[in-house]
Amino acid sequence: NAGVTQTPKFQVLKTGQSMTLQCAQDMNHEYMSWYRQDPGMGLRLIHYSVGAGITDQGEVPNGYNVSRSTTEDFPLRLLSAAPSQTSVYFCASSPGVRYGYTFGSGTRLTVV
Amino acid sequence: SQELEQSPQSLIVQEGKNLTINCTSSKTLYGLYWYKQKYGEGLIFLMMLQKGGEEKSHEKITAKLDEKKQQSSLHITASQPSHAGIYLCGAVVMFSGGYNKLIFGAGTRLAVHP
Numbered sequence: 001n002a003g004v005t006q007t008p009k010f011q012v013l014k015t016g017q018s019m020t021l022q023c024a025q026d027m028n029h030e031y032m033s034w035y036r037q038d039p040g041m042g043l044r045l046i047h048y049s050v051g052a053g054i055t056d057q058g059e060v061p062n063g064y065n066v067s068r069s070t071t072e073d074f075p076l077r078l079l080s081a082a083p084s085q086t087s088v089y090f091c092a093s094s095p096g097v098r099y100g101y102t103f104g105s106g107t108r109l110t111v112v
Numbered sequence: 113s114q115e116l117e118q119s120p121q122s123l124i125v126q127e128g129k130n131l132t133i134n135c136t137s138s139k140t141l142y143g144l145y146w147y148k149q150k151y152g153e154g155l156i157f158l159m160m161l162q163k164g165g166e167e168k169s170h171e172k173i174t175a176k177l178d179e180k181k182q183q184s185s186l187h188i189t190a191s192q193p194s195h196a197g198i199y200l201c202g203a204v205v206m207f208s209g210g211y212n213k214l215i216f217g218a219g220t221r222l223a224v225h226p
Contacts, residue, residue, distance in 0.1 A: 042218040043215075045216075092214075098142070100160055105154045106154055
């Protein structure tokens, strides 16, 4: 099993550019989430999904869009990148909120 | 997250010493997770606690949940350099809209000196 796969691992964007961070899982998990990690702030929830077609906002959703057309994939879109979005992004999945979450290895994004 | 407070923010201990990390929630807990992160890497699941009074152990790491106080503690016995990293507590809390979400504290950075 590949688990949770995030691509790319590293990305540099210019301010104003858009891009999509990819997240795929092969465990048939219903729950998927996106977090960003900044120094001293732990992980903050951006968006999450409880199944295909169902998404909701987390703690810091502004500037990001998500969609969940399949169980396997949960892409995160940056509409117009800003330096404040420089961070490490983690995707996670779980069969249910009362089970452990499996995390991807992260995407390190720098916006210049 | 402001809903989850972790303490201390950082900890430096000598190898062989015991240590405790605390996590307190301002919201009702539906589950409490502990993860470890090595610097620059992803998160490793340690354990999950769901019931008040529950205690779980993984090698030399023990975690307890006090549901009434909405607190959890992570205790490491006889620390080793391999225990170094960032420890994150995560909690399942209810948000508006009716969905439970997993949120995290700011983390505790642990360094273990030989």
